[in-house]
Amino acid sequence: MTIRLYDTSARQIRDFAPLTPGCVSIYLCGATVQSAPHIGHIRSGLNFDILRRWFAYRGYSVTFVRNVTDIDDKIIKKSAEQERPWWAIGYENERAFNAGYDALGCLPPTYEPRATGHVPEMIEMMRGLIERGHAYEADGNVYFDVRSFPGYLELSNQDLDELRQPSGEGETGKRDPRDFAMWKAAKPGEPSWETPWGRGRPGWHLECSAMAHKYLGTAFDIHGGGLDLVFPHHENEIAQAKAYGDDFATYWVHNAWVTMAGEKMSKSLGNSVLVSEMVKHWRPIVLRYYLGTPHYRSMIEYSEEALREAESAFARIEGFMQRVTEKAGETPAPAAEVPPAFAEAMDEDLGVPQALAVIHTTVRQGNSALAADDKEAAVARLAEVRAMLGVLGLDPHDPHWAGEADRGEDLHGAVDTLVRLVLDQREAARSRKDWATADAIRDQLQQSGLVIEDSPTGPRWTLGPR
DSSP: OOOEEEETTTTEEEEOOOSSTTEEEEEEOOOBTTSOOBHHHHHHHHHHHHHHHHHHHTTOEEEEEEOBBOOSHHHHHHHHHHTSOHHHHHHHHHHHHHHHHHHTTOOOOSBOOBGGGGHHHHHHHHHHHHHTTSEEEETTEEEEOGGGOTTTTTTTTOOGGGOOOOOOTTOOOOSSTTOEEEEEEOOTTSOOBOOTTOSEEEOHHHHHHHHHHHHHOSEEEEEEEEGGGIIIIIHHHHHHHHHHTOOEEEEEEEEOOEEETTEEOOTTTTOOOBHHHHHHHSOHHHHHHHHHSSOTTSOEEOOHHHHHHHHHHHHHHHHHHHHHHHHHSSOOOOOSSOOHHHHHHHHBTOOHHHHHHHHHHHHHHHHHHHHTTOHHHHHHHHHHHHHHHHHTTOOTTSGGGHHHHHHHHHHHHHHHHHHHHHHHHHHHHHHTTOHHHHHHHHHHHHHTTEEEEEETTEEEEEEOOO
16 A cells, blocks of 8 residues: 655655654645635645545544644735734634634644744744855845755746746845745834844745744655645745755645636635635535545636536435435444545545545445345445545534534425425326326426435435436
8 A cells, every 4th residue: 555646846646655654744835814715725625634534544643734824915905904903804714714624524733823823933944044044134124045045946847047026015125036035024003023133024935934844843744735836835935944954845735726717716806706605505515525526636617517516426425325224224334444446546646536436336336236125235335435435524424514414404304395295296196097297296396306216115206416
């Protein structure tokens, strides 16, 4: 058994070899809490939640760090526009992010540090970089000297001479326009902290280098984040950390975006879909299925049609689970191991689409067993399905989804009562051999998205594809 992952720095899939046998350390760039999350934000957390779950299934002890950027230019701008404290905006949106992660079944991180809680660590790193000749102070700003670090831009595979990295507001005194700010001098009315170089606030890139060093040490296994972070954020993290003396991350893993009309989902483009709104219209477990089952390196083009297809696909899985449970009289426990084909798919660069195909194949086998009245085989297939869904965080019988199941059962009960009234009318028509009326009622129900099955115990209904 070898887990293999696509490493952005190597530009190829590599065998995963942990720094410490039996352990895996992951640092994920988390939320910048300037606003509430859309589903593109949550996709990253969800993809790495599945990766984390798979490592745990394979027997690894996982340390998972996901940071919170609670101070940056956008948060300060929002503070001025809304005439509210910067920390109030940050905390409000941090809670919204955590609510989104929780709604979609993401496990909480081992540690979730905030940038503003680690200024001493940032000062220590800047001091070390200045002493080593990799950074300098100018007008209260502290800059990283990119030409002092020979490996700069290797992750993003760019040419330094062709790089254009414009200065931000107030970033004066740079020796080279491509140097980037690790610390920004204080401006009137902005939050600031005391340092040996005057009051100021963190630059975006410094915080992650400092927090990864504190929580994971000088070297760790995997650094993750969205594809848009490769440059400048991750490139600058590497420069800071390695120039400071850290080995930093061994593997770089990046997830793709959720797009709308071919563009990255973004608040600035006005094309975002807030998680808080989505969960009012779609079951959270269906949203997890929709966002988590494409390959993490594939773009997801958002559409309601695609969401409906995901809903129908997951309904087929749940329908099978319900039928086996009814036949067995109880819900079988998950199997101790997932099928080999599922494990093989997950080991190969977290191949969730191929793993999902194994789930649907197993469901079809289970349905065939039900049709043949082979209870033992059907129960065995359900146990395998539950094991596989558990790895993906999609088992509807998991305690996390219990509240959703209760709400779903309440709605199902109300719909069932109404459908039963109509089915009783159909049965009455059949009993008097009024086949035209019976068929018309069946057709109307099917047009409403229901599938009617005539069984020895009477008619039953399920949701069909929409």
